[in-house]
Amino acid sequence: MDLSEYRSEFPILKNKIYLNTCSLGALSRRSREYVKTYLAQWDEFGASAWYSLWMNDIAAVRNMIAEILHADKDEIALGHSISTLLSTVASCFRYDDREKIVVTELDFPTANYQWFAKESLGARIEMLSSPDSVHIPLEKFQEAIDDKTLLVSTSHVFFTSGQIQDIATINTIARRHGALCIVDAYQSVGQVPVRVHDMGIDILVSGGLKWLLGGSGITFLYVRKDLASSLQPSSIGWFGVSNQFEFAPDRINLIDSTRRFETGTPSVAALAAFKGGLEIILEIGLENIHKAAKQISEELVERLKKAGFNPCVAENPTERSAIVMVPHPDPSSAVGALSKRNIIVDFRKGCIRVSPYFYNSSEDIEKFVFALKEIS
Ligand SMILES: Cc1ncc(COP(=O)(O)O)c(C=O)c1O
Structure with a gap:
């Protein structure tokens, strides 16, 4: 499949070499059109658009996410941020009988904060360290997860190294000890195939x-369906109850599925933009996207090496994603200098972070590496 025709869907690619999808995916024409449509509907129908249009849009987005994850429709709940979704999940547990939460130092801070915030309720955090800032050896999970472990909360793809964790195995270890596994898949869903049932995942968060x-x-x-209705969040909202439009102020009837984790009114503008992105992803197909992202990121790694850089990525190519870290003595200045040349990348902890996607071309990679060499 030739994906170069999709470049014209993303106006930013005309003027910039955009290599920062892991911070923010490029805006498509389709998303812009859907947001414009939302504004026009708001203008034309006012509040009646909720019932005639937007509740259907909300359901359509849930269904598209289910398709992407190979999940059932009622296993999906929408949220506003990873932080709020995880804090709703964290509100389900008592942290008394089992109190250990296993996290890692490579996870995104907000994911770990949810568990530190529960220390006052008895949660005990065990944070696994990385020997190389790229990965966490599976043995560390094996050693840490025991019969006192309530949860293992970790990333599918690490935001600062791009390493893909073996979530299926981590899940299996957790399950063996009666613990649940929570996966932060913000850096994976889209670029890396995620089939939640096949991978045996209990709980997963991601987003647009x-x-x-x-x-x-x-x-x-x-x-997971059989888990959802056994979890009782104490942090809830009216989008998570089955009698939402009865406006009953005197009782809670949580929906008997993952939708019980939805809280308040969603942003329809955000949903509209998301619908455009999801449509493109589904149209191209996750396997095709994965293949293209893998190819362009391997090309980036090779070109960087040839130019004398030492990209810091997982040793095993099957554990590499489209996030490539390039150690640099002054990454912040380098990112600024590249930006002046219309090349958009990011930096984290002593490295320039480069994240190409299916819409990037070999020419983008060539120009980036050339410019990096020049400014360095
Ligand atoms: C892996 C990961 N998790 C979570 C977040 C942030 O989550 P939120 O701001 O939606 O709470 C990010 C970055 O934005 C991330 O890379």
Whole structure:
């Protein structure tokens, strides 16, 4: 499949070499059109658009996410950020009988904060360290997860190294000890295939911002069907109850599925933008996207090496994603200098972070490496 025809869907690619999808996916024409449509509907119908249009749009987005994850429709709940979804999930537990939460130092801070915030309720955090800032050896999970472990909360793809973790194995270890596994898949869904049932995942969060090309303010939660109704969040909202439009102020009837984790009114503008991204992802197909992202990121690694750089990526190519770290003595200045040349990348902890996607070309990679060499 020739994906170069999709470049014209993303106007930013005309003027910039955009290599920062892991911070924010590029805006498509389609997302812009859907947001414009939302504004026109708001203008034309006012509040009646909720019932005639937007509730259907919300359901359509849930269904598209289910398709992407190979999940069932009622295993998906929408949220506003990863932080709020995880804090809703964290509100389900008592942290008394089992109190250990296993996390890693490579996970995104907001994911770990949810568990530190529960220390006052008895949660005990065990943070696994990385020997190389790239990965966490599986043996560390094996050693840490025991019969006191309530949860293992970790990333599918690490945001600062791009390493893909073996989530299926981590899940199996957790299950062996009666613990649940929570996966932060914000840096994986879209660029790396995620089949939640096949991988045996209990709970997963992800969202629109990055590899699903949907912009900010829209995230989602997957909870395994048989687990969802046994979890009772104490942090809830009226989008999570079955009698939402009865406006009953005197009782809670949580929906008997993952939708019980939805809280308040979603941002329809964010949903509209997300719908454009999801449509493109589904149209191209996750396997095709994965193949293209893998190819362009391997090309980047090779070109960097040839130019004398030492990209810091997982040793095993099957554990590499489209996030490539390039150690640099002054990454912040380098990112600024590249930006002046219309090359958009990012930096984290002593490295320039480069994240190409299916819409990037070999020419983008060549120009980036050339410019990096020049400014260095
Ligand atoms: C892996 C990962 N998790 C979570 C977040 C942030 O989550 P939120 O701002 O939606 O709470 C990010 C970055 O934005 C991330 O890369």
